[in-house]
Every structure is written in C-alpha cells, then in structure tokens.
Amino acid sequence: MALPQRQTDIGPPHYKQFLPPVIEKNYGQWKYHERIDAGTMVHVAESGDKVYTVRVASPRLLSTDTIRDMLDVADKYCDGYIRFTSRNNVEFMTADESKVEPLKKELKDRGYTIGGIGPRITNVVHTQGWVHCHSACTDASGLVKAMMDELYEYFTEKELPAKVRLALACCVNMCGAVHCSDIAVVAVHRKVPVIDHDKIKDMCEIPTTVAACPTRAISPDPAKKSIKIKDEKCMYCGNCFTVCPPIEIHNPEHDGVAIVVGGKIGSLRTGPKFSKLAIPFFYNEPPRWPKVVAAIKNILEVYAKNARKHERLGEWVERIGWERFFKLTGIEFTYQHIDDFTFMRDTLRTSAAFKW
Amino acid sequence: MALPQRQTDIGPPHYKQFLPPVIEKNYGQWKYHERIDAGTMVHVAESGDKVYTVRVASPRLLSTDTIRDMLDVADKYCDGYIRFTSRNNVEFMTADESKVEPLKKELKDRGYTIGGIGPRITNVVHTQGWVHCHSACTDASGLVKAMMDELYEYFTEKELPAKVRLALACCVNMCGAVHCSDIAVVAVHRKVPVIDHDKIKDMCEIPTTVAACPTRAISPDPAKKSIKIKDEKCMYCGNCFTVCPPIEIHNPEHDGVAIVVGGKIGSLRTGPKFSKLAIPFFYNEPPRWPKVVAAIKNILEVYAKNARKHERLGEWVERIGWERFFKLTGIEFTYQHIDDFTFMRDTLRTSAAFKW
Amino acid sequence: MSKKYDTPLLDELEKGPWPSFVTEMKKAAARSEMANDELGQLEKSYRTKRGYWKHGGIVGVLGYGGGVIGRYSSLPDEFPGVAHFHTVRINQPSGWFYTTKALREICDIWDKYGSGLTNLHGSTGDLVLLGTTTENLEPLFAEYSSRGWDLGGSGSAMRTPSCCIGPARCEWANIDTLEICYQMTQKFQDELHRPAFPYKFKIKVAGCAVDCVASIARADCSIIGTWKGKIEIDQDAVQWYAKNGMDIKAEIVDMCPTACISYDGTNLSIDDDNCSRCMHCISKMTKALKPTGEKGATILIGSKAPIVVGSLMSWVIVPFMKLEPPYDELEELIRKMIEWWDDNAKPRERIGELIEARGMREFLEAIGVPPQPQQVFEPRKDPFFFWKDEDLTKE
C-alpha cells in the first residue's frame, strides 16, 4: 500500500483543535476552582461556565488497548476530548455537572483509579528502567508500581499536609525529576567500572573519555591504547560509560537505589529546593523492593504525622532540622550523607546552634 | 648593663594573677548582668557581689604614654587591674559602686571616650595598613578614625536595633574580621600585577608561584625564566605577590576599597553569616575617605530606620531581600556583585519569587 | 500472539491496586511479537537484576537527526522481537490535550508499525512510542507526518518544549503558556530536528510560580509567568474561607514568606510592595485573591540533571519580560543565548554549565541583559572580582 506524502518540520498540531469547547470559550478567563474530592475538581470561569475534571492514574507505560479504552470513556462523557497531565495522569473533563458522577462510576467500573488531586500523592514521575534503557541500574515501572500499591490510599483518598511529589530515576542521568522531589528514588552504582581494553580501541575516543570524568579519575593508558581509572577517585557516576560503552559500570551484585527527600519545585513560601540524600543504599530486590517501599512509607508517615498544614516535606525538615529528621525517622546517618562534592561548603554546619 | 637570664617556652603568665579579686572570688559564679548606660554595665554574682565595668574606646595603636595614663586611672579606681576586650576596647572594673561615677568622670576628664556596650557600634576590628604592612593597599587606622568620628554617637550614646560590628582589612588577606561583619571595608586591587622578570629569577620559586594562583592565571615563562599572567583570569588577589614579591600587585592609581555588609558571628537566631559585597569600589581618598565614610553611614542609617529590634544587619537584609536592600540604600548593582567564584551556585537566584 | 514466556516475577506486579504496567505489556504482547519478547527480556532482567540493552545506535528518518532513540537488545538471539526496539518521540500538542479521534489514529498507526506500547508521556513531554524496528521508521513517519504529527527532539538539539495547562484551565496563568510553547516549537523546528548544538536545550513554560511543569528544575530555559501589580482582595471570599474552616492566621499570614499579609479577623490586607509573588496565599485562597496589573514572565536559565557536577536549577536572568504574540523578543533572546552557548561550549556542556564556567557577566553581556539584584539571592561573599578596562575608565 502506498504511503502518504511525508511532511517535515511541521511541528505538533496546534493545540486549539484539541481544546474542549468550554475551554476554548473560557480560555484565559478562569476565575477560581474548587476541589470536590480526591479526584475531582471544578474550574469556574468569569462567564459562569464550569469545567469538571476527573483525574485518573496511569502506569504511563500504556498499551494502545488501554488508551483506546480511555478514549471510549472520553467519547461517552467528554465530547471526545481527553488530556494528560505533566505527571502522566489522565484527565477527563466535562462542562456538564450531571455527567460527572456517571463518568466516575464508569471509570471505576472499568478498573481505573481516580485521585491525585489536592494535598496527596499523585503519579510518580519516572523513567525507563530495564524496559528500555541501556543505562538503567534498576527497573523504573516495577519499583513505582510496588511503591504506589503501598501508598495507594494517599492517591485515592487520604490527605497529607501538602502535596507530596514522588519520582524515580533508573540511573544518575536522572531523566525523572528526582533532584527536586519530596521523596524520590535514584539508582546508583557502587563499584568502579570494569574496562574492556580490547573494545576501547575501536569504540572510544580516549581524550573524550578522559574529559568525561568529573573527578579526574580517568587517565590515558598509552601502553594499552586504553584508559585507566584511579579507584579511590571514582564515585561511579557512569559518565565514562555513557561516552564509551566498553567501560562497564553495571554491577548487578552491587547496584541498587538511594532515597532522596525534601526537594520541591514551586516557589511557594520557600522556593525550589534540591532533594537531599536520606538513605544511601538498598539492594535491588525485584519484583517488589520491599525494603525501599517500607522506607518510603516510613518517611511519608513521619512527615504526615509531624508537619503542619501546607508544609511540604522539605519545608518541614528545614523547620525541625535535619538532625531531627534522622532522629524521627530512625534513619542512620553515614559518611555518604556528608557532601564531599559541589556543595560541600554550604552543607557543612557552620553554626554552634543545632539540636541533639 | 647585664641582661637578665632569658627563658623559653614558658608561655604567657597565668591569667589568675591578673584577675581583680571580685572576679577571682566569683569566677564562674555570675548570675546576670545589667546595662547601666552606653559604657557601663554591672555583673551580679550568685554571692551577691557585683562588678561594674566601664568600657573605653581605644585607637588600638597606642603609645606607651597613653597606656601609662590608663594605668594611672586603673590604679586610682580599680585596685590596679585593667582589661582589654576582644575588640580592643579598654575595660575598667570595680566592685565598689561608689567609685563608678568618679571613675567615669576622671576618664572623661582625661579625654577618654566611654561607650560601646549594648546595641551600638563598638570598636572597629582592623589591621595594620600603611603603618606596618607591606601588603596594605589602604590605610587601616586612618580610615577607621574617619569612620568612627562620623559614627561617634553610635558608640557613646545612640542605640541601634542590635549590635553592629564594623571591621576593616587593608588587603584581601583580611587579618580583620571583615568576612563576618555587619559592615566592613576591605581594600582591593583592580589591576593585574606587574612582573619584574629580572628579580624573579633570584627571589622566587616558579612552581610555588604558579601554584599560588587560585584561578590558574599564572603559567611559567621558560624563555624569560619567569612567569606570565593571563590577564583575563586574574582577579587581583595578590597571592602571587605574597609568595613572590617581584610580582607587584600594588597600583596606587587603581587600588581602593570595597564595602561588604551583612555578616555576623554569633549563632543567635540565624547563625553566623558571611558578609556580602555591597559596594565594589571606592578610590583611596586619604586622609578622610569621605565617600567611604558617607556610604557606611548611609547603610547604617537605612538599617537603623528599617530593622526590627534585636535584628542584626544581615538578618534584616535577609528578611527584606537583597533586591530591597539595594533599593532602600540606593546602591547600584553591578556585575561585580554577581558571584563568579566559589559560591556562584548558591547565590544565583533559583526561584521565581523575588521583589521588584 | 500467544503467551511466549513464563513471567512469575512480573506477574507479582499485576497484583495490588495501582494500575499495572505488566498488564499493559501483556495486552500488547497478546498482539505483538515485539511486546512479547520485551516481556520475556524484562522478566530475565528481574531475575538477574540487570538490563539487556546495548548503547543506542544512531537511527532515524531521512532529513532528521533526532526524534528516534535507537535501541538494540544485547540478547537478540534469545529475544529476537526486541533485536531492534527503538523509541519514537512524537511532539505532543501544547498542554497534552487530544481529541479521541487524533489519539485513536496515533494508536492505529502505532499498532501497525510498532509494539503497541507507549509512554503517555515521556519526561520531556513527548508522546513516546516504545519499540519499533529500523525499517519501520520511514513508513511510520510518513503516516504520522502526513496526518499533522511531527517528531520531537533528541540528541544535542532543541528538545520538545512543554508547558503547563495555563490559561486553558487555570485561573493563575499570567501568560499564554500553550501558545508560547507552540510558537517556540515552531520557531525552532530546524534546531529541533537537526542536532547541531553542543548538547540538549530544553524549554518549559509555566504560567506562574507554582510551576506545574517543573520548568525551574528541568529546562535549560524556564519561562515562568508573573505580574507587576497588586493582589486584588475579595473580602467576602476571605470570609468564605474563614467560615469554611481555614485558619487564616496560621495558613496564610504566618506562611507568607515575606510576612506582608495581615488579617484582623475580618479584613485581609497585603503589602504588595513587599510581596515576592510566591503564590502561596493565592493558591490557598483562590476565590479571594487575584493578581492584577501588568502580566509577563521571568526568564530563567540553566537547570539540568546532576551529571556531571551536580544538578542545577535555573537562574533568574530576565526578571520581567512582556510576552505577547508573535513572541519575537523571546525568540530573539533565546537565539542570542544559544548562539553564545554554541560558540563557546565544549561538546556535552549544557548552557548552565557554560555560564558557571565563564561567569554570569560574560553571558549577560553576550545577550545584552544588565545586572540586576533579582538575578541573585545575595551578592558575592569574597573580595575577588574582575574589572574590565572599561569599568575602570567609566568612573
């Protein structure tokens, strides 16, 4: 069958053709919104028009089958419009209040999970993992699934002091939003990479490889026409592996994940914050990583119990102090927690005031 | 005349022999103190004993004549004891309340300046300047004298929201406490040093000199048996001059001083803070540096007018924001204010929240 | 397709209430050989705790240098269906709005040429199609592009811009995030499809400081809507919140970072001059508070992931810029930034890293933006600063 005429550099379709009519009409004229329940909110326009939004969880990794199933629902209740959020949830919108409950019922009947709105956990921003990326040293979708099974009611129902953003990255390239999340998981290596000297000759540029190392651990090894790595300088970032695949950074026996906490993105109240290391290491324990999941739940619940209303996790920790965070969560403080990299100067305590 | 037998490694005399009896008796048993006026306070011991302290300004650079004059006063009112503070003021102490007023009167009669206690300006921590140091690119004592003449009443009388610590260093070696002061002056160079290649041969070790440069601006110049400096990398720290005198950093035409503000040392409330650059440059204008003095007074008075009680200058600025500080003081913000050195990452604004 | 592999470990992940990606893979596997082998290889990864993908090779469609991530299994004999398993990045429409018709079309084409697996969406924002072969790329692209869909970015290129829902459904949008995102995507089509930059360059557009698209953390160029003017207060609505259980003192007054709100039990008032526009009070009392005055955006630069010297968040460069169609001023600014970056960066050096290496002054001078206190949290702490000859003569 002949293929249609290809086009180039056309960019994406203009979004206007995809906007539900009530949105097109009231574009930029919204007055306020109200949360109705954990998965439903209404936005009210200056015109008096309303749009109801029902938010549904998504595993992000979707088959076309499931997408089509969602589209059927959207056809039935939402005039054929559907939207996805910046955190990969699905949003069903309607201007017609009477459709909201039937819509929710149908979604539930079809097995969808409604929630994620308001001071709760919403979908986890995550990455490819073993599903697709050569760089992954943990799986993304699986750990996220295990995590969210455990935290499910914080999506569908239970309120927290504020929104809690979870994320996961399957290597330190951190394609997720790990570095500024309330609680996040990042996969890490712990062993110096192993060099396949034979392959290096053909596959890598030595100067580029040497330059790739942030800690200057790599130097040329002219005898071998290869490179060598100074073990004690390597902190296993894998950047050498990215530019030169024969430098194998993966080590299933010693790879695993770390938990970081306290980041945020919005400038509300205290401004964006980087996440900080909470627990430096867990072994990969597929399929359900029980220790990681339990540790996350513990942090979340200690936060939920102690924080003030509207206080993000990082704001709470900063108010009480990190020394108190470690005490309350029972997490051990290790050498790994002490910054010895870019921010060392700012993180070492230069004050005589602290808590026991 | 024969010299007495020298001793070595004896260390300083034990302080106990120098403690006034009331202090020796109540050592470690003080209960509270009260400020009586700008230059007088009383400390009350658990025993009920009291010690009155009268504090007197000192130019620090003292002739033995003046010291002897002070000692006469101490003999008359303080049983032959005298003390100096960590900021170079002189303290006259007595356990006898009836001696306090006569002591103060006599001090005043002899021309001493009483004050410096409480939420005021106290003595300026400063350095040698042209009086004694080869490294000085401004004078210390003179600029301090000009400054304190202008701010005199903040020592003797007027209250400020909190203590304001002034300091001055005559070069970036910063032998004073400039880096953590409320308002401080530091002398700076602005031109790349000029190299006397002939002298370098004899006087300097090339590798040491090259290594001395924090910005790697210096490289060996083997042809000349000397070194060369990459102009655009040099930020005039003078460290090369310290290790190799023929690298002349002084340039009277372009040397001058900068004003830094907002530092503090105690951990009270907000913890120690580094001072930050307020005004990058003033030309040296001896004998009275009128522009520098006026700028300091302006900053002080804007602070005095706007800060809350007990709020140190740096705490006030952090509460209102640096953008507001520049607005209120009318100080121009320049490229020099933007950190391009060790703390660049932490000082660039990573938040959408700020004031206009 | 019939079930090809036993997947006892993955089957565990079909249990529990959260939607299961394994179920998704199985659905696709029921129709696709590729998805079937993907499932098999993943089960093996779960057993051995390691991935089985080779470094990506360069594959793509004619005339484009990006938009496809080449991916090959390191066990092609064991799992022939994923011997090739490339992802295709389709540039999403602004705000991720779709008609069911359009999305159904996307699915149909994908079922024809690929594994039937997708990511809705990728972290950068693209509609990600997960798993196809090299020979399917051209026909697939012909089908999509003829229907109005184009590829997104990859490699050392302009990356697919994205934006928050903004004016489409949010009362706080100060700028037209969707249109800005669309226009920037269009203006940089060439740079998006033909990698010629030192490294990736990402643009994200948020309508206000709440930053629902994480622009400040994940975009080389973060565009964040804001305003210059007062926050209008509807005192009746304030009372509505008070009556509906809000502790205005604790939740609003005490949480305002600039302490510029006061409340006497009846009236709320804001010292607008001291407001930093952080959005806290507005977000918590949306019925009562409304920014007024001039609308525009703050432009920030530089955020990125931690490789290799630690993560960066974006830095304020232009505190306020009016943003109105056709957005030429914004385009011009971005082009100047990119030009300077392109001229000076080493390969794989992001723009934020270059600014760090060269200092903010050089960057600001290159793009013609003056120094302003809004660009910093605080001035420098050390006495080491550069002077140019022109500065010395200026005084």
Added chain:
Amino acid sequence: MSKKYDTPLLDELEKGPWPSFVTEMKKAAARSEMANDELGQLEKSYRTKRGYWKHGGIVGVLGYGGGVIGRYSSLPDEFPGVAHFHTVRINQPSGWFYTTKALREICDIWDKYGSGLTNLHGSTGDLVLLGTTTENLEPLFAEYSSRGWDLGGSGSAMRTPSCCIGPARCEWANIDTLEICYQMTQKFQDELHRPAFPYKFKIKVAGCAVDCVASIARADCSIIGTWKGKIEIDQDAVQWYAKNGMDIKAEIVDMCPTACISYDGTNLSIDDDNCSRCMHCISKMTKALKPTGEKGATILIGSKAPIVVGSLMSWVIVPFMKLEPPYDELEELIRKMIEWWDDNAKPRERIGELIEARGMREFLEAIGVPPQPQQVFEPRKDPFFFWKDEDLTKE
C-alpha cells in the same frame, strides 16, 4: 625628639572626637626616632596612596622560629628610623587581664628597646609591640622572658590561642575559656615557637554560642561552650522584663529560630528538646533564663580568611565534648587533627582547605570521630558518593 616632619594630612586625623592614632604616634615620636620616622613615612603614604614596606625578612630570637614579624622600609635613606621596624608579638594572658604593674613593666621595656608604639591587641590576640630593630630583639626577649612573658606565634605554626572573658565575668560561660586557652597555649609551646606546620593553626575558645571571640570565623579550631539540658526559667524575672518594657512575644517568642518558646502573658515555657541553644532568648532575658545540665563544648574546624578560594567558617566536628582539667582529651584530639593535616597538606594549605580537598570522611576517620547529622546543615544533594570496600561487605 623634636618634630621632624610636617604631617598636614595626618594632622587632619587628630581632629574629631574618636581617639586618634596620630596623636599616639606623635606622643611616641616625641621620644623615639623610630616613631618619628614612622610618622614621616606614613605621611608620605597618605600623599602617594601607597605603603613603603618591603616584604618581611626572617628575623627572630635564638631558638625560636616565630613571634617577630620582620619589617623593613623600602625608603631607608629617607626614613632611617624605620629601616628596621619589626613587630614583636607578646603572648597575651588569657582574657586580656593585666595588673597595672605588669603592663607598666611591659611599657618600660618597650620604651627601652622599641618605638614606644603598640597594638593592644593584635587581631589574633597578641600584645603587639610595633617597631624595633634586629639587634634589639635578643635583649628585649631576655627582659620580657625573665619577667614571665613569652613570644606569641607567627609563620606556619600554632598561633597564639585566645578566648572570651568567659567565667571571669560572664554568666553564660559553659566552659572555663581562660583555663582552656592557657592550657592549650602551654601544651603547644613547641609548636608555637618553632614553625613546622604546613601553615598557621589558630585556636579560639568561646564560652557559648554568642562567640565573643569570633572563633567560628577566625580560628582553625573553634571551641564553643554549650550544654545538654533544660533552660531553667525564673517566671518572676520574666515578669520583671515584661514590666520593664520588653515585648516578650515580638522580642523573644517570635525571634526564637526553632519556635520552641511560648508565652501566655504570665508564664514562659520552652520546649527544650527543640531548642538549638542559639542563645538569643538567654541573652535578651539573662535574669530569667539559665541553661542547666551537662556543660561542655562543640568543637569546630576550619575557619580562615578568603585567600585563596574564599573565606571559610568553622565546621562542627564534635558536637559535644566534656572539657575538664587537664584537658587531655581536647589536646589529643587537636594533635590528631594536626597530625593528619601535617601528613597531607601542601605548604600554605590550611586545615579547612585540606578537609575540603580530601572530603570530611577521611578527616573524621583520621581523628576517630563518627559521622553525625549535627556536622551538617543538610545531607548532600547529588547522587555521587563514595563507598569503601568495607562498607560494601558490612551490609
């Protein structure tokens, strides 16, 4: 000595109310040729805006490598009195207490051998004698040392320790600052007089977190008194403050950094567990509040001036150490620190800089102190951290 130079510029600095150093110099100049020429050279500096001192040469007294800063005029012909103009650092007594008798003796000897000019005191704490010649050093030292005075530190050595007034007159002292300062000075006499370190090493001792001796900013080793226990409250005294005009809510409750104070108009209460012992409330209500329980000190390391990579403030290393005579534990700790530093530092590398270069772990391991959250404001932000083989096997 009669007036030798016209000093119109310096004369300006005899005007105004603040005590004038010029007057001091003139007083000395009336008796000393050296002081006279010092005045003349300084007037010239005021005219030309530059100093006239050469880099210091190495001069000193027999058996000592420090305590004297050699200084030579670069204009010895014009100002022969300052051809040599060395400073002598006399180690001050703890807390800068003197009897008039002792200080008079110091003056008398100085008038005999030097310019009659002094600094009471130098920034490090020494009693600084300003201006003498090389040949006068030995006799001067014989006179001082025979009367019980020794030289202070200079060069790459232990520097003269100093301390706040502490228990001598301050109700907040948690440790005996004067005795600790004295003992450390005695214990490190050899290191103080014979420079053998990579660079200078300074110790400062403050009795509490108010830090009246600026230890956290200006000492390689900062010793700061603190306590473990409750703050005892005298409610009558609280009322005394209230009646005497203190706004307890604004000045105390709202300014507590940990928000752990409450006040109901009559009673003040403190949640001691959450107090960070910052000293604010205590310093403002000294009659009412008193720390109780175990007393000791926090040991911090590393502060220094900005040369060459920016100033450092000291970092908390040992959150709490009991400090009781004979202070052997403290001595031992400091010796371990110095030993590690000495073994590893480049010349002119301060201990703080070395810790920065090598990482805190190596330092902590060398001195045998475990990692503790009190050592940091916050944990690291990046995912790049080292593991030793022993860590891997430990789990």
